Every structure is written in C-alpha cells, then in structure tokens.
Amino acid sequence: xxxxxxxxxxxxxxxxxxxxxxxxxxxxxxxxxxxxxxxxxxxxxxxxxxxxxxxxxxxxxxxxxxxxxxxxxxxxxxxxxxxxxxxxxxxxxxxxxxxxxxxxxxxxxxxxxxxxxxxxxxxxxxxxxxxxxxxxxxxxxxxxxxxxxxxxxxxxxxxxxxxxxxxxxxxxxxxxxxxxxxxxxxxxxxxxxxxxxxxxxxxxxxxxxxxxxxxxxxxxxxxxxxxxxxxxxxxxxxxxxxxxxxxxxxxxxxxxxxxxxxxxxxxxxxxxxxxxxxxxxxxxxxxxxxxxxxxxxxxxxxxxxxxxxxxxxxxxxxxxxxxxxxxxxxxxxxxxxxxxxxxxxxxxxxxxxxxxxxxxxxxxxxxxxxxxxxxxxxxxxxxxxxxxxxxxxxxxxxxxxxxxxxxxxxxxxxxxxxxxxxxx
Numbered sequence: 405x406x407x408x409x410x411x412x413x414x415x416x417x418x419x420x421x422x423x424x425x426x427x428x429x430x431x432x433x434x435x436x437x438x439x440x441x442x443x444x445x446x447x448x449x450x451x452x453x454x455x456x457x458x459x460x461x462x463x464x465x466x467x468x469x470x471x472x473x474x475x476x477x478x479x480x481x482x483x484x485x486x487x488x489x490x491x492x493x494x495x496x497x498x499x500x501x502x503x504x505x506x507x508x509x510x511x512x513x514x515x516x517x518x519x520x521x522x523x524x525x526x527x528x529x530x531x532x533x534x535x536x537x538x539x540x541x542x543x544x545x546x547x548x549x550x551x552x553x554x555x556x557x558x559x560x561x562x563x564x565x566x567x568x569x570x571x572x573x574x575x576x577x578x579x580x581x582x583x584x585x586x587x588x589x590x591x592x593x594x595x596x597x598x599x600x601x602x603x604x605x606x607x608x609x610x611x612x613x614x615x616x617x618x619x620x621x622x623x624x625x626x627x628x629x630x631x632x633x634x635x636x637x638x639x640x641x642x643x644x645x646x647x648x649x650x651x652x653x654x655x656x657x658x659x660x661x662x663x664x665x666x667x668x669x670x671x672x673x674x675x676x677x678x679x680x681x682x683x684x685x686x687x688x689x690x691x692x693x694x695x696x697x698x699x700x701x702x703x704x705x706x707x708x709x710x711x712x713x714x715x716x717x718x719x720x721x722x723x724x725x726x727x728x729x730x731x732x733x734x735x736x737x738x739x740x741x742x743x744x745x746x747x748x749x750x751x752x753x754x755x756x757x758x759x760x761x762x763x764x765x766x767x768x769x770x771x772x773x774x775x776x777x778x779x780x781x782x783x784x785x786x787x788x789x790x791x792x793x794x795x796x797x798x799x800x801x802x803x804x805x806x807x808x809x810x811x812x813x814x815x816x817x818x819x820x821x822x823x824x825x826x827x828x
Contacts, residue, residue, distance in 0.1 A: 440748045447751040448497075455758045456505035459765060463507035474597045476503070476510040476609045476764075477721060479521050481617035483733035484791040484802075488514055491613050491731055498757040499611070499729070506765050515617070518800055519672030522620035522627065526676065529628025529722060533690040539714070599717030604708055605817050606767045608724040614731035615783040616802045622777070623675065623801060625722045626812050629693070630685040631677035671800070682809040698811045708815060725769040727819035728779040729757055735788045764819045772816035777808055779820040 408419040423431070467473065480495060482488040495512070503510055515521045598607035612618040677685060687693035696707045711720045732753055734743040746753075763769075795803045 444748055444751055448754050451751060451754055451758070452501055455502050455762075458762075459502060459506035462765070463505050465507065467507070468595075470594050472594065472596045473507055473509050474608060476508060476611060477724075478510055478512050478611040478613065479617040479621055480512060480514045481521065481612075481614040481620070481731075482515070483614065483731050483735075484616075484787045484795070485735060486733055490733055494729075494731070494753070494757070495613060498754045499613070499761065502758055502761050502765070508765065510611075515620070517672055518616070518802060519620065519675075521617055522624040522675065522801065523672040525621055525624025525722075526627035526631065529625065529688075529720075530631075530633055532720060533628075533633060533688055536690040596716050596718055598719070599712070601719075604711070604719035604723045605725055605769050607719045608721065609764050609819070610721065610724050610726045611729060611764070612726065613729045615728070615780045616731075618726070618728040618780060619802060619806055621726065622806075622808060622816075623679075625816065626679070626682060626809060627675050627677050628722070629688050629691075629812055629815070630682055630809065631675070635673075635676055671798070675801075679805065679807050682807075682812075687811055693811075693815075698814050704814050723815060723817075725764075725817040725819050726772070726776075727760055727764050729760065730780045730783045732783075732786075734786050739786075760819060763821065768821065769817045769819055770821040772813050772818045774808065774813070776813075776816075776818045776820060777806055779818070 412418070478495065478499070480488065480491045482491050492514075513521065513524065601607050610621065612621050687696070689695075691707075691711055693707060697703050708719075708723055711723055712718060713720070732746055734746065792803060
C-alpha cells in the first residue's frame with residue numbers, strides 16, 4: 405500500500421509503502437512477546453532492589469573482626485528429570501541477593517543423586533552422637549588416670565633430658581606470627597553470632613529449595629535421631645535375589661543384574677531406619693532425649709537449650725527452623741501453556757521467595773506440626789508422569805509416604821508459618 409503526501413513530495417519523498425499485513429502481524433506478535441520479557445525482567449530488578457534496600461541496614465552494620473555472622477544452610481535438589489543448575493538459578497536470582505544485603509552467611513549443600521541429602525543429614529547427626537560418646541569416654545579415662553597417677557616423672561629436674569622439637573618450638577614461632585600476636589589466642593577469641601542467642605531457634609536456619617530436598621532433610625533428621633549409629637544388616641534386595649537363576653541362563657542373568665545395579669546407583673545408600681519403624685525406636689540417648697517427656701513442654705525446651713556445640717555454643721543444626729521454597733519447574737508437552745505463563749511471571753516467584761525469606765531474616769518461626777510436612781506439596785503436581793511411574797517402581801523416597809514422628813517434630817520448627825497446604 406503506497407502512501408503519498410504533498411509535504412513529503414516537496415522534500416523529494418514521492419511515496420513510501422507501509423508493511424504488508426503479514427509483516428504487521430509478525431512485528432506485533434514479536435514486539436508483544438519481547439515486551440513481556442523486558443517488563444518482567446524490569447519488575448524483577450525493581451522488586452529485588454526494594455527487598456535489598458529494606459535489609460541493607462543489617463548488612464551495613466559494623467561487625468567486630470572476631471565475630472562471625474549468622475550462618476544458614478541451604479539444601480538444593482534438582483527438579484525431577486532436570487539438571488541441578490535449574491534450582492541453582494533460582495538460588496542465584498531470588499535468594500542470594502536478599503541474604504547478601506542482610507549480611508547473612510550461608511553454606512550451600514547440593515545433591516548428586518536421590519537420597520544424598522537425607523544420607524548427609526543423618527550421617528552428620530550420627531557423627532555428633534559418636535563425638536559425644538568419645539568425649540565422655542575420654543573424660544572417664546582422664547579421671548581414672550588422674551586418680552591413679554601418683555608417680556613422679558624420672559626426667560623431672562634432669563637438665564640433660566631430651567626434649568622433642570614440638571616442646572622447644574611452635575609452628576607459629578617458626579613462621580614468625582608469634583611476634584605479632586599469639587595466633588592460637590586469636591582463634592580462641594572468635595565468637596559466633598549463632599552461639600550468643602539464648603533462644604536456639606534464632607540461630608542460623610535451614611533452607612530447602614525443592615520439595616524433594618525438603619523431604620530428604622526431614623527424613624534425614626528422623627534417621628539420625630532415631631536410627632542406630634551403625635548400618636544394620638538387611639537382606640539382599642529382592643530384585644537381585646530374583647535374578648539368581650540356574651547356570652544355563654547365566655549370561656542373560658548377568659545383563660539383567662547389571663541393569664538393576666546401574667538403576668540402584670541412581671540413589672544414595674539406603675536409610676538405616678524406615679518410617680514404619682519410628683514408633684519402636686528410642687530417641688538419641690547421647691543427646692539426653694531418651695528420658696524426656698515430649699508431652700511436657702518445659703522438659704522439651706530445657707532439653708533443647710542444652711543441645712549446643714561445646715566449643716562454639718552454636719545450637720545443633722537440626723534444631724534450627726526450616727524454610728521450604730517451592731521449585732517451579734514444569735515439564736511435558738501438554739503443560740507448555742502453563743510453562744509459558746510462569747516464564748512471563750517470574751516476578752511472582754521472586755515475591756513469594758522473598759516474602760518467606762523476610763520471615764527467616766527476622767527470625768519469625770512457628771512450631772513444626774504435621775501440617776508442615778505438606779509445605780510445598782503442590783510442587784508434586786508439576787513432576788512428570790513418566791518420572792513418577794519410574795520412581796514408584798524403584799520405591800524412590802520422593803514418592804514414598806511422607807510421615808514424621810511426634811517426638812522428632814517437637815524438636816523442629818518452621819518458617820513456613822502460613823502453610824495451609826494440607827493434602828486433599
């Protein structure tokens with residue numbers, strides 16, 4: 405379609421053509437899609453700056469050089485049938501900025517395979533229990549040696565006695581740091597913000613990104629507090645037992661057996677204890693929890709207040725409140741419209757994450773009851789159907805019945821205080 409105008413003609417422009425109908429449709433659609441992305445990114449930046457500005461006062465406060473700030477622990481699990489980077493992307497965009505601006509330190513723990521977080525959490529609690537046993541036994545040994553030692557060393561007062569190099573020199577003397585100040589004294593004088601709080605719930609905090617990471621963390625706490633210290637002997641997996649067949653089909657059996665073992669390598673070591681065994685197990689006696697009446701709130705609070713690290717005074721990590729952050733990831737051809745909608749509304753995810761993180765930063769926690777087990781349960785609706793089918797066949801703990809023991813739940817607390825995600 406040609407367009408002409410006398411004014412343009414006077415300037416030497418006789419006529420020019422407007423784009424065709426198809427080009428107008430193309431540029432309208434392309435402009436709308438691009439504009440939606442640009443607007444969403446702009447809103448994310450504006451909202452992120454607002455949240456960071458709100459808590460920048462905490463990050464700008466003067467901090468003593470011998471004091472370490474509050475420290476969180478973040479467990480990250482990849483979405484089903486996807487890569488870990490997808491979850492780490494949410495961490496970098498929506499979690500790290502507000503934590504950095506508030507001056508809170510954090511440690512990131514990722515998983516390589518299903519059950520890895522559960523195994524690490526349970527093993528850390530088992531190591532704590534073992535260290536308490538070793539410390540008590542060493543104290544007993546020292547007490548016995550102190551009562552039985554009445555002899556005087558033969559080398560005492562002997563000028564010509566041979567001394568080791570460690571007795572004559574310290575490593576810091578050789579390096580030269582002792583001339584400045586005693587390095588060991590500086591290390592001993594370091595204090596921790598988490599160790600100075602009276603309420604153990606105000607120390608640190610746990611963040612689980614993804615429903616799978618949340619399930620594994622809670623299961624790991626149960627396994628560490630209720631399970632044995634050493635791995636129990638369990639019968640060989642039924643899948644492999646079924647493959648023990650006569651010699652005439654040995655080659656076929658080996659192939660099938662390798663497939664089963666390769667499938668099992670997807671998962672971490674099996675738990676020391678299963679949910680159906682929680683009731684019959686005793687709470688960790690090393691922490692003094694075996695004699696606690698969990699129906700008595702005073703006894704529970706007194707027992708919890710004693711569960712601190714002996715050197716730093718930091719409460720044990722499993723007493724720190726937990727925050728579950730939903731992993732937004734949709735897979736499948738039929739759900740592409742929903743995926744596109746979420747892509748253009750990432751700012752809503754940023755708002756949801758940061759509103760929950762505000763409660764964490766302020767230390768606004770609540771008791772952990774059975775309803776908190778369903779935090780983020782709507783994420784399971786996004787898991788691919790094919791993956792769910794395969795996970796159920798392999799008895800994955802992500803799709804297993806998720807339940808908790810009332811005694812362990814008394815020790816936990818949550819930042820998901822407005823959780824109304826009860827299972828239908």
